Amino acid sequence: MATPKRTRLKGEERRQLILEAARRVFLESGFAGARTRRIAEEAGITEALLYRFFPSKLAIYEAAVLQPLEAFVADMLAATGEIEARSDNREDGLRRINEMLFHFMQESAPFLAVVLLSELNEGRRFYQNDFHPVLSKPINDVVSRITGWRSPKGDSSLIFAAMLGVHMGLAIDGLLRGAPLDEAQVAGQLTSLFSDGMPDEAQHAVVSFPARKPAAPRKPRAAAS
Secondary structure: OOOOOOOOOOHHHHHHHHHHHHHHHHHHHHHHHOOHHHHHHHHOOOHHHHHHHOOOHHHHHHHHHHHHHHHHHHHHHHHHOOOOOOOOOHHHHHHHHHHHHHHHHHHHHHHHHHHHOOOHHHHHHHHHHHHHHHHHHHHHHHHHHHHOOOOHHHOOHHHHHHHHHHHHHHHHHHHHHOOOOOHHHHHHHHHHHHHHOOOHHHHOOOOOOOOOOOOOOOOOOOOOO
């Protein structure tokens, strides 16, 4: 009986296979614990072949995270390109951004947490050099164009930080509680919050805080004999 021929993968297919394997290994072992040999084994290749595609573990991680990030930015720009602040579908455009960003965060939060939250030095370098430059300006530009709101002095940090913080926080909360949230529902609620703001009755409601009980006086320490 003839032995079936092994299918030879093209370079891009092999690269995608490595990235998929890397995402599984990073989730399993974290960034520090992941080994390129383990990633190669998971991808069904030798470590030497892996290094023909990526020069280091960090390069693999960046590609594994940045590739979906860049795809998200392209999709967001394409989906909202014709929506302006004066158009009737402004709120729908904001809802679409919220849904797309929350979907991306729910899928990417585990990988982002691996480096952003577990290793400060690598997290700072990755955030400043890769993550922020790719995502900050597109989100700021799209949200500003749709809502008509501009950050003071042209600083894009406020809009970006607000959007990133809310969506990543919700995604990580769902991840850690083991209870992923419904993307469409969250997008609708966030859109109402961002576009409508706080209801009048809530804005003018009296806020009171319960009185704090005074701490019991500390007993004097007995003098040493």
